[in-house]
Amino acid sequence: MSTMTGRAVAPGGTRLTLRQKLGRWDVRYSPYLYVAPFFILFGLVGLFPLAYTFVVSLNKWDLLRGPGEWIGFDNFAAELADPLLWNSIANTFSIFLLSAVPQLIVALIIAAVLDQNLRAKTFWRMSVILPYVVTPVAVALIFSNLFGEKYGLINNMLQGIGLDPVLWKTETIPGHLAIATMVNWRWTGYNALILLAAMQAVPRDIYESAAIDGAGAMRRFFSITVPSIRPTFIFVIITATIGGLQIFTEPKLFDASSSIPGGVFRQYQTTVLYLWDMAFNRGNFGKAAAIAWILFLIIVLIGVVNFVLSRRIASSESTRPARRALRSSRGQR
Amino acid sequence: MKLSRRTKAGAAVAAAAALALVATGCSQSPAADDDGPITLTVTTFGTMGLDGLYAQYEKDHPNITIKATNIDTGGNALTDWKTKQAAGNGLPDIQAVEEGWLGQVMGVSDSFVDLRDFGANDIKDRWVPWKLGQATDPKGRIIGYGTDIGPEGLCYNSKLFEAAGLPGDRAAVAELLGGSGATWEKFFEVGKQYHAATGKAWYDQSGFVWNAMVNQQTEGYYTKSGELNVKDNATLQGLWAQLADGAKSGLSSNQSQWDWGGGKAFTDGSFATFMCPGWMLGVVKGQVEAAGGDGSSGWDFADVFPGGAANWGGSFLTVPTTSKHQKAAAELAAWLTDVPQEVAAFQAAGTFPSVVKAQSDAGVTGSSDLTKFFNDAPVGQILGSRATGVVAQFKGPDDSIIQEQVFGPSVKEIDSGTDGTTAWNDAMKLLDQLVVNK
Numbered sequence: 001m002s003t004m005t006g007r008a009v010a011p012g013g014t015r016l017t018l019r020q021k022l023g024r025w026d027v028r029y030s031p032y033l034y035v036a037p038f039f040i041l042f043g044l045v046g047l048f049p050l051a052y053t054f055v056v057s058l059n060k061w062d063l064l065r066g067p068g069e070w071i072g073f074d075n076f077a078a079e080l081a082d083p084l085l086w087n088s089i090a091n092t093f094s095i096f097l098l099s100a101v102p103q104l105i106v107a108l109i110i111a112a113v114l115d116q117n118l119r120a121k122t123f124w125r126m127s128v129i130l131p132y133v134v135t136p137v138a139v140a141l142i143f144s145n146l147f148g149e150k151y152g153l154i155n156n157m158l159q160g161i162g163l164d165p166v167l168w169k170t171e172t173i174p175g176h177l178a179i180a181t182m183v184n185w186r187w188t189g190y191n192a193l194i195l196l197a198a199m200q201a202v203p204r205d206i207y208e209s210a211a212i213d214g215a216g217a218m219r220r221f222f223s224i225t226v227p228s229i230r231p232t233f234i235f236v237i238i239t240a241t242i243g244g245l246q247i248f249t250e251p252k253l254f255d256a257s258s259s260i261p262g263g264v265f266r267q268y269q270t271t272v273l274y275l276w277d278m279a280f281n282r283g284n285f286g287k288a289a290a291i292a293w294i295l296f297l298i299i300v301l302i303g304v305v306n307f308v309l310s311r312r313i314a315s316s317e318s319t320r321p322a323r324r325a326l327r328s329s330r331g332q333r
Numbered sequence: 334m335k336l337s338r339r340t341k342a343g344a345a346v347a348a349a350a351a352l353a354l355v356a357t358g359c360s361q362s363p364a365a366d367d368d369g370p371i372t373l374t375v376t377t378f379g380t381m382g383l384d385g386l387y388a389q390y391e392k393d394h395p396n397i398t399i400k401a402t403n404i405d406t407g408g409n410a411l412t413d414w415k416t417k418q419a420a421g422n423g424l425p426d427i428q429a430v431e432e433g434w435l436g437q438v439m440g441v442s443d444s445f446v447d448l449r450d451f452g453a454n455d456i457k458d459r460w461v462p463w464k465l466g467q468a469t470d471p472k473g474r475i476i477g478y479g480t481d482i483g484p485e486g487l488c489y490n491s492k493l494f495e496a497a498g499l500p501g502d503r504a505a506v507a508e509l510l511g512g513s514g515a516t517w518e519k520f521f522e523v524g525k526q527y528h529a530a531t532g533k534a535w536y537d538q539s540g541f542v543w544n545a546m547v548n549q550q551t552e553g554y555y556t557k558s559g560e561l562n563v564k565d566n567a568t569l570q571g572l573w574a575q576l577a578d579g580a581k582s583g584l585s586s587n588q589s590q591w592d593w594g595g596g597k598a599f600t601d602g603s604f605a606t607f608m609c610p611g612w613m614l615g616v617v618k619g620q621v622e623a624a625g626g627d628g629s630s631g632w633d634f635a636d637v638f639p640g641g642a643a644n645w646g647g648s649f650l651t652v653p654t655t656s657k658h659q660k661a662a663a664e665l666a667a668w669l670t671d672v673p674q675e676v677a678a679f680q681a682a683g684t685f686p687s688v689v690k691a692q693s694d695a696g697v698t699g700s701s702d703l704t705k706f707f708n709d710a711p712v713g714q715i716l717g718s719r720a721t722g723v724v725a726q727f728k729g730p731d732d733s734i735i736q737e738q739v740f741g742p743s744v745k746e747i748d749s750g751t752d753g754t755t756a757w758n759d760a761m762k763l764l765d766q767l768v769v770n771k
Contacts, residue, residue: 066419148589148592149589150589150603151594151595151597151598167749259738260742264741265742280416281737282734282738282771283415285419
């Protein structure tokens with residue numbers, strides 16, 4: 001296509017031939033054409049469903065019988081007053097905290113260990129990413145079996161040492177812990193590798209001079225490693241948050257035979273599961289659409305909070321390099 | 334890359350042509366010629382025993398190709414049907430529909446073909462009358478041909494019975510529980526005796542018992558005229574009290590339904606009786622085998638059911654109006670539900686026929702792998718006897734929601750030790766939340 005862009009410069013003063021006009025339009029408009037596929041696709045599978053879902057949420061809409069009457073924001077009002085929605089939001093955040101906090105701490109420790117001079121480095125690094133390769137469905141089935149109340153391995157071992165069995169699938173907190181375990185098992189190694197990559201980029205001579213100054217291993221970790229990987233850590237937190245708010249497969253398959261998705265008392269029904277139940281079991285498409293929008297707004301809100309926090313942290317940390325960059329860019333102009 | 338204008342024009346034409354090809358490929362000609370080669374799509378679920386029959390039909394009708402899809406569970410099939418029904422697109426020529434969906438299906442019965450237009454009136458005496466009644470919509474249109482029904486008998490473990498000092502022989506067990514006049518009182522009474530003798534549970538969990546109790550009423554969660562019939566329903570409340578008392582007395586093993594510890598609960602003596610509609614016999618056999626057991630595990634099948642005849646489940650074959658080959662699809666559905674085919678399905682999957690003549694066919698009453706597993710119990714004969722007296726209950730639009738989401742949690746509550754009144758009140762709260770004020 002290089003020949004076509006060459007044609008764009010029209011000779012000054014003379015009337016443009018059709019050929020020249022085409023050439024000029026080519027330069028002016030083709031870039032939009034080249035980026036169009038993304039935006040058309042985004043419009044079709046992103047923006048349109050979002051808008052359509054909003055329209056659905058303003059109607060009484062039965063899954064099978066289709067749209068009913070226009071009821072404005074009644075679905076939103078009904079859902080915001082529904083204890084089952086708040087139950088699902090509380091469950092989502094509880095499972096998110098139970099998984100994200102220990103997961104990131106453990107990932108940090110694993111990364112720090114892998115950052116040492118180990119024998120067979122690649123072997124250890126490959127090993128921590130292994131759980132991530134297994135599909136979530138398989139993970140959920142295996143863990144669901146482990147956490148079985150009567151025949152599960154974990155309860156068998158507890159009873160073996162004379163403890164009472166834990167009702168993983170009936171009680172709330174044990175259920176959340178079990179699901180958080182699945183999430184942690186899958187994601188800890190993944191996050192550890194990302195943190196490890198950040199740690200490897202920390203210049204070794206800083207450690208050396210700190211060691212010469214008499215700083216111990218703990219001191220070096222908290223005063224050099226942790227501050228140096230802060231931007232990466234923020235990235236890991238943000239991705240973990242987004243993933244945590246959309247958790248579906250693990251609670252859905254934890255008790256796959258349950259007639260209510262997310263446990264018979266909805267004790268670990270997350271918001272996405274609640275939405276699914278509303279749409280496909282209870283058949284109320286209007287309310288399901290309203291839930292989808294409420295969840296969307298919650299995620300946007302958390303995204304904004306994340307953005308503000310991370311900007312503040314990043315700017316307080318890198319004020320001087322930023323200024324230097326500004327100065328050099330001015331100099332170039 | 335350097336392209337001449339002509340090449341580009343050529344490419345554009347080619348692209349347009351390709352698009353046009355794709356477009357024509359998608360749209361079938363609406364004028365379906367039933368003599369020409371046609372493809373019929375069939376969607377079934379679980380184990381319906383039809384898979385072996387398609388090849389034979391294709392052989393007899395060389396112009397017809399059958400493309401069959403079997404979805405693993407009824408629940409997933411329901412989601413699949415609902416999604417496609419809601420989209421108005423993608424439904425097969427023949428859609429299998431389960432009894433539990435009827436409440437929702439009848440709400441949109443106009444989107445199913447009235448099979449009377451394709452000869453349903455000529456063959457409608459084939460089925461037991463209540464099965465035909467279930468498939469008839471409020472306007473009198475017949476929208477489905479019955480495949481199987483689910484008359485319930487009692488599965489029991491003869492070895493556990495004998496160890497507890499109860500009779501092990503299936504005729505004596507039927508007699509012990511009251512024979513043709515068997516009641517739930519008697520069932521719980523004998524259960525308490527068994528529990529006193531062994532300290533073990535009588536049934537696996539309360540959900541299936543409650544299911545049977547509700548299903549055998551002439552009116553269940555809805556009245557015949559479609560009104561909600563749960564609150565202040567003295568019959569249901571009385572049965573609930575009995576069920577809660579049974580659970581409190583240790584008769585429920587509080588197993589997780591459809592899991593049973595991978596079948597281990599069936600082989601380790603956790604419980605001695607089990608609610609068994611015809612299709613459940615295959616499930617019991619599968620569970621026992623999954624846990625490494627076989628026919629020697631002691632499970633047997635008795636011709637008795639507490640509280641009278643009960644039906645659980647059973648399916649229909651329907652033709653959605655979106656089908657382009659309605660006549661051919663209706664013919665295939667009629668053939669699949671004819672006597673020889675229903676007998677073959679029973680032999681393949683234990684689905685008890687809804688067609689009267691098939692019920693007494695030697696292929697159903699005779700011996701099979703299933704009869705061998707159940708200690709040579711004449712399974713087909715017993716199911717035929719259990720099918721007499723079944724009433725078709727009206728299923729309202731939210732029937733399955735009430736069964737699963739309103740009473741599901743309360744059933745788990747009484748199995749975990751909550752008293753019956755509290756659990757009933759919790760169910761009524763959920764009823765208001767999920768059904769009344771939806």
